Amino acid sequence: GNSVTQMEGPVTLSEEAFLTINCTYTATGYPSLFWYVQYPGEGLQLLLKATKADDKGSNKGFEATYRKETTSFHLEKGSVQVSDSAVYFCALRETSGSRLTFGEGTQLTVNP
Amino acid sequence: SAVISQKPSRDICQRGTSLTIQCQVDSQVTMMFWYRQQPGQSLTLIATANQGSEATYESGFVIDKFPISRPNLTFSTLTVSNMSPEDSSIYLCSVDGGVRGTGELFFGEGSRLTVL
Numbered sequence A: 001g002n003s004v005t006q007m008e009g010p011v012t013l014s015e016e017a018f019l020t021i022n023c024t025y026t027a028t029g030y031p032s033l034f035w036y037v038q039y040p041g042e043g044l045q046l047l048l049k050a051t052k053a054d055d056k057g058s059n060k061g062f063e064a065t066y067r068k069e070t071t072s073f074h075l076e077k078g079s080v081q082v083s084d085s086a087v088y089f090c091a092l093r094e095t096s097g098s099r100l101t102f103g104e105g106t107q108l109t110v111n112p
Numbered sequence B: 001s002a003v004i005s006q007k008p009s010r011d012i013c014q015r016g017t018s019l020t021i022q023c024q025v026d027s028q029v030t031m032m033f034w035y036r037q038q039p040g041q042s043l044t045l046i047a048t049a050n051q052g053s054e055a056t057y058e059s060g061f062v063i064d065k066f067p068i069s070r071p072n073l074t075f076s077t078l079t080v081s082n083m084s085p086e087d088s089s090i091y092l093c094s095v096d097g098g099v100r101g102t103g104e105l106f107f108g109e110g111s112r113l114t115v116l
Helices: none
Strands: A003-006 A011-014 A019-021 A023-026 A032-038 A044-050 A056-059 A062-065 A075-077 A086-093 A106-111 B004-007 B010-013 B019-025 B031-037 B043-050 B068-072 B075-080 B089-096 B105-107 B111-115
Touching: A003 A086, A011 A019, A019 A106, A023 A032, A023 A086, A032 A062, A044 A062, A044 B105, B004 B089, B019 B031, B019 B089, B031 B075, B043 B068, B043 B075, B075 B089
Parallel strands: A011 A106, B010 B111
Antiparallel strands: A003 A023, A019 A075, A032 A044, A032 A086, A044 A056, A056 A062, A062 A075, A086 A106, B004 B019, B019 B075, B031 B043, B031 B089, B068 B075, B089 B105, B089 B111
16 A cells, blocks of 8 residues: 655754755555645645656745655755744645545754 | 635543534535544544545544535535544544645644543
């Protein structure tokens, strides 16, 4: 079956540090890949997505590239802010009518 | 994008009682998904609800415990029955990105239930 594995957390960084959150996946087909963010006390928001190999999703300074050869979709940001503190979920969807499969989530705390 | 409203946003419930969560969408959608997020955990799919048919439940979830209604294309309810403290979770409704959606799901704010 499909699965998503995220790097172990939590992650604590200082403001303006570089961020990488690793995500790898297992899927039988060619899934679409997503990063969702959950700010404290809120629901999930789509951060970025990529629907095919070598696509790069980007939003709010965050980027992730769909790497089929390494089955990865690592999230990066060059300079994090305190407001980026949240839980980040990597997810995949095999077809447009199927469920989202989520990774474990990574808690990011950015200190001033 | 779809705007999803859930009620209640939070509640404190007594053991053995049942609570119904409502999900209202601002556009017609075919598929609605109900997820559970236990404290400090990721999201687990409870069931998929299509209008006009029985909900499809995931392994580990049963209709008697989590009955779902889907009376039309913009509304669904999830009931958590005979609650125990282990049911304390955030329950989230989600929908597809629409006719031209590229596969993402949109989520409501969630309903945070605490069972005493």
